Amino acid sequence: MNKVMGGLMVLFALVLAIAPAFTDCQSHGKMLTTADGRSIAMKCHWAGIAEIAAAVPLGLAGIYAMFGRRKDTLRFAGIVGASSALMGILLPTILIGTCANPSMICNVLMRPTLLASGILALVSSAALIMTAREPQFAPAGVAA
Amino acid sequence: MQGNTMIKLESVTKVYELGRGATVIAAKDVSLEIGAGEFVAIVGRSGSGKTTVLNLAAGLTRPTAGRVTLDGIDLWRLTDKEQSRLRNQKIGFVFQFPSLLPTLTVLENVILPTTFGPRESRAAARARAADLLERIGLSDKINVYPRQLSAGQQQRVVIARSLINKPELLLADEPTSNLDEKTEMEIVGLFRELHATLGVTVVLVTHTRQLVSAGMRAIEMAEGRVAAPQLAIGGVPENGSRPVEYAKNGLSATVAGQSELSY
């Protein structure tokens, strides 16, 4: 279980880190033109860059989950993974956000990809935490 | 209960189909009676039909011919449900092969048979299992998985499992086949003690003749037939096969540190 979940976490981390480079507005040649005629990147681009900061700990946690054996290592990996996945979800939605126009590429492709990977990574991390619980086996009637 | 017949096989023949018309006669016209409260050993070479006789006695396979009765009940007149219930409540099994479920803990393995029995509280079953495990000296291994136990410890768990429903009959098929000599003696000692203290009928299949001790009734099987229904230990078998060796110290062996056993 932990191998599969860890693998998924690494996979989603890769998606989080790489997808923005191909799906933000800048990658499709759209830049914001300021009043004095300079081109600057739009915020979807920065949200995409910031995703790398969420993807790195997520990927590392995934690798730990794949090769870790001790329950508390796995649990720790799960917690790190879940919080970075949450970060990955919050960056393009609340913390930085994407462009205002809902029909732009960053909203059509980048945001959903990031959200889907983030949510699935969150679920994988949660599953990892669940499976790494301490066995709470207290047989009734044996205590006496 | 002493004096009643526990197992009765009347001219029972079992033929297994091997496919393409080939057949094996695993039991040929076997007739035998084992009384309630007896301790009987079944000996014989590999392939002589010992396991087949146990399976027949428990209704695990339908005889090709003949009649099998258990405690006066004709096994093959029962429905599957009644038969299963009877096995569950009356018979304790110790198998020839490793039979603990690897996915269950020791305690869960021991209470496994209660899953198939009449409803009872989880706590009651667990308490009984814990009690049995304590009596066989494994109370510290309750939440451990079978793979973490030695072969001898595993076999003792199997014995505890066979006793969980307080059976009247214990069928043990070579329970010591993959154990070292000392552990072997301990396990047989445990069976003898169970027999002595609980009054269960015990049928013990073995091909280690050292395990058959003086004064114990032994049935010898050969090529699917009963070669000697009442092998006199120390005597010469009627059909002239190899003489049975004496048990050397089978009687005195008991599980270290274990005292009385009772349900």
Add this chain to the structure above:
Amino acid sequence: MNFLQLAWKSISGNGLRSWVVALSALVVAAFALFGTLLLRGAATSLELAAERLGADIVVVPDGAQTEMEGALLMGHPASFWMPEENLQKLAAVPGVEAVSPQVYLATLVGAACCSASEMFMVAYDPQSDFTLRPWLEKTLPGGLAEGEVVGGDFISATEPNDGILVYGTTVRLTGNLEPTGSGLDQSLFFTMDTARQLAVSSWVNAEEPLIIPPDQVSAIMVKTTPGADVEKVAVEILRTVPGVFPVASADLFQSSRAQLKSLLNTVVIMMALLWPIAIALIGMVYLMAANERRRELGMLRALGATKRFIAQSLLTEASLLALCGAAVGIFVAVLAIYLFRRLIINSLGVPFLLPSPGSLALQIAIGLLLAMASVFLAALLPAIKVSRQDPAVAMRE
């Protein structure tokens, strides 16, 4: 311990087999749900768009039907014209009860990024209108004054005071309509007077003027008299009014419906391939598993399990796996549809509206049931076969 627990223990103890079965259930459920959600969503959206249009027949210039549908469904900017006098001609056709003109305009293409989105603008005639009024009134009982607009679901104001800058003039957004999933969601509705005013001021304020040709309209909505045969009226229009093409509402969005139909066929074919493969795969896994576990199952029989129990616990195991796999599959499918709906709309060329929570729940339930039924079916034969075998034989393996 009950047999549900026993089944669960067996599942978690047999990794690979469980993963294969759960994954098969996942794929079947995900695919089934994705397909049905997509089809249902597209169909609902089409119906809703047709209903919102509210006319029995839409008359457009001959050759503009596709453009009109693209505008209404996908929000592609369109501009086509026909003489206003067609109104009188159409009103004279027998079976026609009411007619009302509409003018379609498009905002500047390639507007600055991250500002207001591309919009499709519909100007209507408040005097004769019968199509927009019913649902405009829900949002706006008083009707629209000059300089006021109502937007589709996606339209939002960017300037202060609910203002939207259109061709250099700021109009006031007075309300939004419920989503349809079609191009109507990015449409802006206003009166003909507002349109003309915009056109006039655009010469001064806009980078590019808005041109509304005089005495021209884009489309004419036709309402037939009650009881009239809509198809016959359409044929009559085609015969008597030159240069126009009448589209009966039942025939509206023909190309999208065709697209939907081929989509449906694809889904059906894929399911027809996928489903038996999944069932066969699961059946095989179960047969293998059951054979692998013959000794264990024979032993359980010796310990007092009935044949029924054996079959039941195998089926329970299968169903539990199916449930888990299907639940994950459905989650993934719903997530994908929800997040990627815009991409899907754009790439498939069909409108799409996420179904209501009730209908979503129903489809999820159907998906779960389907996956569980498949796995159950696949595991049924092996389960029965194994439960029937002679325990003595089974234990000899």
